[in-house]
Amino acid sequence: MKLAGARRRKAADWAVRIAASLGAAVGIVFLVWILWEVVSRGASALSWSFFTELPAPPGEAGGGLANAILGTVLISAGAGLLGVPAGIMAGIYLAEYGQGTRFGGLVGFMVNVMMGVPSIIAGLFVYTLIVVSLGHFSGYAGAVALALLMLPIVARTTADMMALVPDSLRESALALGAPRWRVIVQIVARSARSGLLTGILLAVARVSGETAPLLFTALNSPYWPHSFSGPTANLTVTIFNYAMSPYRSWQQAAWGASFVITAGVLAVSLLTRYILRRTT
Amino acid sequence: MSLENTSRRNTGDVLFHGAAVLAAALVLLLIAGIFTDLVRHSWLSITTFGPRFLWSGAWNPVTGEFGAASSLYGTFATTIIALVVAVPLSLLIALFLVEIAHPRLAGPVSGAIEILAAIPSIIYGMWGLFVFAPYLADHVQPALEALFGGIPWAGALFSGPPMGIGILPAGLILALMVLPFTTAVMRDVFGLVPRVLKESAAGMGSTTWEVFRNVMIPYGRKGLVGGIFLGLSRAIGETMAVTFVIGNDHRIAASLFASGNTIASTLANEFTEASDPLYLSALVELGLVLFVVTFLFQVAGHLWLRRLRGGAGGGR
Numbered sequence: 282m283k284l285a286g287a288r289r290r291k292a293a294d295w296a297v298r299i300a301a302s303l304g305a306a307v308g309i310v311f312l313v314w315i316l317w318e319v320v321s322r323g324a325s326a327l328s329w330s331f332f333t334e335l336p337a338p339p340g341e342a343g344g345g346l347a348n349a350i351l352g353t354v355l356i357s358a359g360a361g362l363l364g365v366p367a368g369i370m371a372g373i374y375l376a377e378y379g380q381g382t383r384f385g386g387l388v389g390f391m392v393n394v395m396m397g398v399p400s401i402i403a404g405l406f407v408y409t410l411i412v413v414s415l416g417h418f419s420g421y422a423g424a425v426a427l428a429l430l431m432l433p434i435v436a437r438t439t440a441d442m443m444a445l446v447p448d449s450l451r452e453s454a455l456a457l458g459a460p461r462w463r464v465i466v467q468i469v470a471r472s473a474r475s476g477l478l479t480g481i482l483l484a485v486a487r488v489s490g491e492t493a494p495l496l497f498t499a500l501n502s503p504y505w506p507h508s509f510s511g512p513t514a515n516l517t518v519t520i521f522n523y524a525m526s527p528y529r530s531w532q533q534a535a536w537g538a539s540f541v542i543t544a545g546v547l548a549v550s551l552l553t554r555y556i557l558r559r560t561t
Numbered sequence: 562m563s564l565e566n567t568s569r570r571n572t573g574d575v576l577f578h579g580a581a582v583l584a585a586a587l588v589l590l591l592i593a594g595i596f597t598d599l600v601r602h603s604w605l606s607i608t609t610f611g612p613r614f615l616w617s618g619a620w621n622p623v624t625g626e627f628g629a630a631s632s633l634y635g636t637f638a639t640t641i642i643a644l645v646v647a648v649p650l651s652l653l654i655a656l657f658l659v660e661i662a663h664p665r666l667a668g669p670v671s672g673a674i675e676i677l678a679a680i681p682s683i684i685y686g687m688w689g690l691f692v693f694a695p696y697l698a699d700h701v702q703p704a705l706e707a708l709f710g711g712i713p714w715a716g717a718l719f720s721g722p723p724m725g726i727g728i729l730p731a732g733l734i735l736a737l738m739v740l741p742f743t744t745a746v747m748r749d750v751f752g753l754v755p756r757v758l759k760e761s762a763a764g765m766g767s768t769t770w771e772v773f774r775n776v777m778i779p780y781g782r783k784g785l786v787g788g789i790f791l792g793l794s795r796a797i798g799e800t801m802a803v804t805f806v807i808g809n810d811h812r813i814a815a816s817l818f819a820s821g822n823t824i825a826s827t828l829a830n831e832f833t834e835a836s837d838p839l840y841l842s843a844l845v846e847l848g849l850v851l852f853v854v855t856f857l858f859q860v861a862g863h864l865w866l867r868r869l870r871g872g873a874g875g876g877r
Contacts, residue, residue, distance in 0.1 A: 294768035301661055304653030308674045308744075311737055315680060315688045322691075370584030378581055388585040390863060391592055397791065397859040398595070398852065399798020401825050405848040406595045408832075409602045429591065436588065462577035490681025493800040493825070497832050517683050521801065521829075524687055532691075539687050543680060550679040554672075 316543070323540025326533045336503050336519075339528035346538055352420065352506040352514035353542070356499055357489040359424030359509070364431030364488075365481055371432065372439025372480075377465050380444075389440065395433040403429040404494035412498060420506060420513030423499025427491060431484040438480025442473040475560040479553045486549035490542055492517035516542050595852060603846035605839055614846060620811035622835070627843035629850055631811045635728060635821035636851075639803060640796040642732025642817070647739045648789060654740075655747035656773055671748065678741035686805030689734045690726070694806055697733075698725030702818060721816040724808070729817040731807040735799055739792040746788025750781035783869050790862030794855045800825035824851040 330345045337344025371392065379385020407426040412418055446469045454464040470477065495501075500512035501519055516538045523535035600607070606614065610627065617628025654674060658667045702723030709719040754777050762772045778785070808820020809830050822830075824847045835841045 290768055290771070294770040297656070297770040297773070298661055301653045301657040304650050305657040305662070305670050305674075307650065308654055308677065308740060309670065312673055312677055314692075315684065318688055318692050319684060367584050367587060370581050371588055374581035374585035378578060379585060384585070388588050390867075391588050393863050394856065394859040395588060395592060397794050397798075397855060397862075398592075399800065399825060399855055401798065401800040401828055402595065402599075402848060402852045402855075405828065405832075405845065406598055409598050409845065410594075413602075432591075433588070436584075460571075461574050463573070465577070486679065490683070492681070492683045493829060496829055500833070517681065517801075520683050520687065521804075524690065524805070535687065539684055543684050546681055547676065547679055550676070 319536070319539050319543050322536040323538075323543075326537030327540065331534075331537055335505070336534070337530070339526065339531055342530065344534075346514075346516065346519060346534060346541075348502070348505045348514040349516045349519045349538065350541065352499070352502075353489060353516040355506055355509070356420055356423045356427060356495070356513060356515055357485060359420070360427035360431055360488055361481070361485060363424060364428035364484065365435055367428070368432045368435025368480075368484070369439050369477065371436035372443065373465060373470075375436065375440035376443035377461075377469065392433045392436050392440075396437065399493075400430055400491050401493035401496075403427075404497050407494070408497040417510075418498060418500040418512045420499050420509035420511070423495045423513060423515070424509075426494035426498045427488045430488050430491065430494065434484040434487060435480050438483065439473075439477055442476025442480065443469050445476070446472050475556055479556050482549055482553045482556070486546050486553065489549075490517065490546040492521055496521075592856075596849075599845055599849040599852060603842050603849050606842035606846040609839060610843075614843070615850070618811075618813060622831075622837065622840050625837070625839050627840070629824070629847055631813050632822055632824045632827050632847055633850070634813045635731075635807065636797055636823040636825070638728050638817070638821070639732040639735055639807070639823055640793060642729060643735035643739050643796045644789065644793060646733060646736035647743050647792065650736070651740055651744035651747050652785075654744045655751055658744075658748050659751040660769055660773060660777075674741050674744050676741075677737065682738065682799060682801040683805075685734055685738055685802035689730065689802055689806040693734065694725030694730055696725070697730050698723045702729075706818075717815045718817045721814075721818040723818060724820070726806045726808045727816075727818050727820045728807065728814075731803045731821075731823070732817075734802050734806060735796045738799060738802060739796050742795055743788050743792040746791065747781075747785060750784035750788065751777050753784070754780045783865070787862055787866040787869065790858060790865060794858035794862065797858065798825055798851060798855050800829050804829045824848070 328345075330343055331347075332345060332350065333347050334343070334345035335348055336346060371388070375385060375389050375392070379388060403426045407422050407429065411422040411425060415422075450468055450472065451464055454468045455461070459467075495515055495518050499515055499518070501522060502512040502514045504514065506513045520535045520538045520542070523531040523538070526532065606627065610617065614628055615633070616630050617626075618630040619626035619628045620631060621627075654670075658671050662670060702719075702725070705719045706723065710716045758776055758780065759772055762776045763769075767775065803823050804826040807822060807826050809822050809826055810820040811822055811827075812819075814821065828844055828848055828851075832841075832844050835844055
C-alpha cells in the first residue's frame with residue numbers, strides 16, 4: 282500500500298518533469314518556427330534592388346523598398362532625438378533628485394504605468410495632438426509617437442542603472458567641490474554609461490519594429506522621404522499594407538521587409554544582451 | 562574669484578535640476594494629456610451615445626450607430642484565451658528553468674524565450690496570417706471540434722467552419738506574445754524562494770513536483786498574481802498581431818472559431834478610413850476605453866507588486 286503510494290508519487294513527479302520540459306520545448310519550437318518562416322520566405326524576396334529601388338506597381342517584377350528602409354531609420358532616429366534626452370533627464374531626476382520625495386515616487390510609478398500603455402494609444406494621441414492640428418500626416422508625428430514609447434523605457438533603465446552607482450562615489454566628488462550637475466554627468470552617468478547605452482538600445486529596438494503608432498501618424502508613402510512633413514514611407518506599415526493586398530508580388534515584398542526588420546531588431550537586442558553580459 | 566565660481570556653479574545646478582524636474586513632470590503631463598485629449602476628441606460620441614456606447618452592439622458607419630460591445634467582447638475573449646494558455650505554460654517553463662534544467666541549459670532556454678518578446682508584433686501578424694492560420698484550419702480546429710463539439714453548451718465554442726482566423730487564433734498568438742513576460746516574472750518569483758524552504762521540504766522526502774506545488778507556488782503566489790496582471794494588460798492592447806488574424810467583424814458569435822474584432826484591431830483597421838466626425842469620434846472613444854482599462858490594470862498590477870516588495874519577500 283505504502284509502496285504503491287510512493288510509486289504513484291514518483292510517477293506524478295516524472296509526469297510533471299516531462300510536462301515542464303515539453304513546455305520549454307514548445308516555447309522554443311514556436312520561436313524557431315517563426316524565425317524559420319521569416320528567414321526562408323523573406324530571404325527569397327531580397328535582392329540588390331530591394332535595398333536600392335522604389336516599390337514597383339503591383340504585379341510588376343523588380344522594385345524595392347529602399348524608401349521604406351530609409352524612412353524607418355529616419356523616423357526611429359527622430360524618435361531617439363526626442364525620446365532619449367527626455368528619458369535620460371527623467372531617469373536622472375528619479376535616481377538623483379527625486380528619491381524619497383512624493384513627486385519622485387509618483388513619477389517613478391507613472392513611468393512604469395506608461396511603459397504598459399498600448400502603442401496604438403500613443404499613435405491615437407499624437408494623431409489628435411499633431412495630425413489634426415496640422416491637418417496632415419507627417420514623419421514628424423510618427424517620430425513623436427515613437428518617442429512617447431521610448432521615454433519611459435529610457436527613463437526606467439537610466440534610473441535603475443544610476444541607482445546602482447555607490448553613494449560614496451558621489452560624496453567624494455562633491456567633497457572635492459564639484460557642482461552637483463557635474464557630479465551627475467561626469468561621475469554617475471559615466472560610471473553607469475554601459476547601462477544607459479543598453480537602455481537606449483533597448484528602446485530603439487523596441488520602437489523601430491512598432492507599427493501601430495505609425496498607422497495614423499507617419500502613414501506610409503510609395504516615394505522617397507524627401508521631407509518629413511508629409512506621409513513618410515516606413516517598413517512596418519508597408520508590411521501591413523502589402524500583406525493585406527491581394528497581389529502576390531506585394532505579399533512577397535512584405536516577407537522581405539519582415540526579414541529586414543526582424544534581423545535589425547534582433548541584432549540590436551542581442552547587442553544589448555552582449556553589452557550587459559560584458560559589463561555585469 | 563571664489564564668489565564668482567560659486568554663483569556660476571549655482572546657475573549650472575539650477576538649470577540642470579530644472580531640466581530634470583521638467584522631464585519628470587513631462588511624464589505626468591503626457592499621461593494626463595493622453596486622457597484629456599482622448600476625452601476631448603471623443604466628446605461628440607460621448608454626448609451622442611452616452612453610457613449606452615459601452616454595451617451597444619451596433620457598429621454601422623452608414624447609419625451612424627456605434628457601440629463598443631463587440632470590440633470589448635473580442636478584446637476580453639482573446640485576452641482570456643491568451644492567459645488560459647500562457648499562464649500554465651509559463652508556470653511549467655519557469656519550473657523547468659528553476660528546478661529541472663541544468664544551469665548550463667537553463668541559460669540558453671531562458672534567453673530563447675526572452676527573444677520571443679523582442680520579435681516585433683507585426684511579425685507575429687505575418688506568421689499568424691500566412692503560416693499559423695492555415696495550419697490551425699487544417700489540423701487543429703477540426704481536432705478541437707471533434708473533441709469538444711459534441712458537448713452541449715461548451716460545444717458551441719468550438720463549432721463552425723475552421724477558417725484559421727478569428728477569436729481563437731488571435732488568442733493563441735497573444736498567448737505566445739505574453740509568454741516571455743509571464744515566464745520572466747514567474748522565473749524571478751520562484752528564484753526568490755529561500756533555498757532552506759525547498760531543501761527542508763525535499764529533506765522530508767518530497768519530490769520535485771511536491772516541493773513546487775506545496776512550497777514554491779504558495780510562497781510565490783502573490784508575485785504570480787502581479788505577473789499575470791502585467792501580462793493581461795499587455796495582451797489587452799496588442800494591436801498588429803491581432804489585426805492580422807482576427808477577421809475584423811463587428812459581431813459577437815458564440816463560436817471561438819468565428820471572426821471578431823478587438824478595440825485595437827478596430828482602430829488599426831478603420832481609423833484612416835473614417836471621414837465622418839461621429840465615426841472618428843466613436844473610434845477615439847474606443848481608444849479612450851482601451852486606455853482607461855489598461856491604465857487601471859497597470860496601476861493595480863504595479864501597486865500589488867510594490868506592496869509585495871515593501872512587505873519583504875512575499876510569502877503568506
